[in-house]
Amino acid sequence: MDSTAKPKSAAQARADFIEKTGVIVQSEGLPRIAGRVLALLLYDGERVSFGQLAEALQVSRGSISSSVRLLETQQLIKRVAEPGDRQDYFQIAPSAFPNLIEASVLRMRRAAADIEETLGEIPVTEAGSRQRVAEFVRYYHAMTEAMTETAQHLRRRP
């Protein structure tokens, strides 16, 4: 292998990016198809119709439906109307990455609240356990704070 980058055809690079992002997103715990949809919309930038997504990714319309719903709720993509076309169109959200971080922060906050609740149920006699569980809570607080700042930072310089 050469160490310098070798530009392939545009179509090949696009396909690579979509598949690669699919597996990365999958390893992050999200459905693979959602990752591929997101990658396609990020790469293309412009509006892509519901039908085009199903066709381009070779998956069922049901999968597209649930994937775009998931991505919409996390504000990673938005559904837009194309005048004179009955189909739904989608495009990457303006600040998709900051929103991705915010979604993750939300999940962490829920987990932190869950742990904090348990912390309140540990008898005060269990000083050591309380301290270690509190450390767990501190971990979450530090993470959500740092990630929120990062999201804001990326929003400022998109």
Added chain:
Amino acid sequence: MDSTAKPKSAAQARADFIEKTGVIVQSEGLPRIAGRVLALLLYDGERVSFGQLAEALQVSRGSISSSVRLLETQQLIKRVAEPGDRQDYFQIAPSAFPNLIEASVLRMRRAAADIEETLGEIPVTEAGSRQRVAEFVRYYHAMTEAMTETAQHLRRRP
């Protein structure tokens, strides 16, 4: 429900914490048993034997074996010897949470490198796509940087 915390029995709080952490960790993509092992060791703080883990969590020894191996590689727990006892003992690692972050950072760096590689393959004519994919790379860099700082911060004030 009352808004004030209600301390239950120590055993109950411990069991709650272990199960709760198990499902949280599972939602993060790790095996549930590994999460329960980690929670038990965090709660107890002291050394717990291989056999005690299997007994307390009511799972097979095979599961304990693979779980502790996973947790060891991520430096979340450490295997220690108890003089005069043939069994392996385990206890929570000194800076488990920072190490947890570092492990996550490592995964992100790998993903970022993967995406950067693809970026080099996109023809320069695809200016818009290149820019948006570069944004993806920037997201990863910002995240790994922030998380590394957070890990260091937690390490300083454990």
Added chain:
DNA sequence: CAATGTGTTCAGTTGATATTGAACAACATT
């Protein structure tokens, strides 16, 4: 009205991974 096109829902299937449990190797004890 019938026929076509669109997105959603959901029961069933598939596929990936966690978990089990038996076989095993290594070692200690009798």
Added chain:
DNA sequence: AATGTTGTTCAATATCAACTGAACACATTG
């Protein structure tokens, strides 16, 4: 040596979420 313990491995199984595809509701068009 024989027996018992301990941790690992691996094939079989269980589990769980993703995905499919058909049924559906709704809208548009002819």
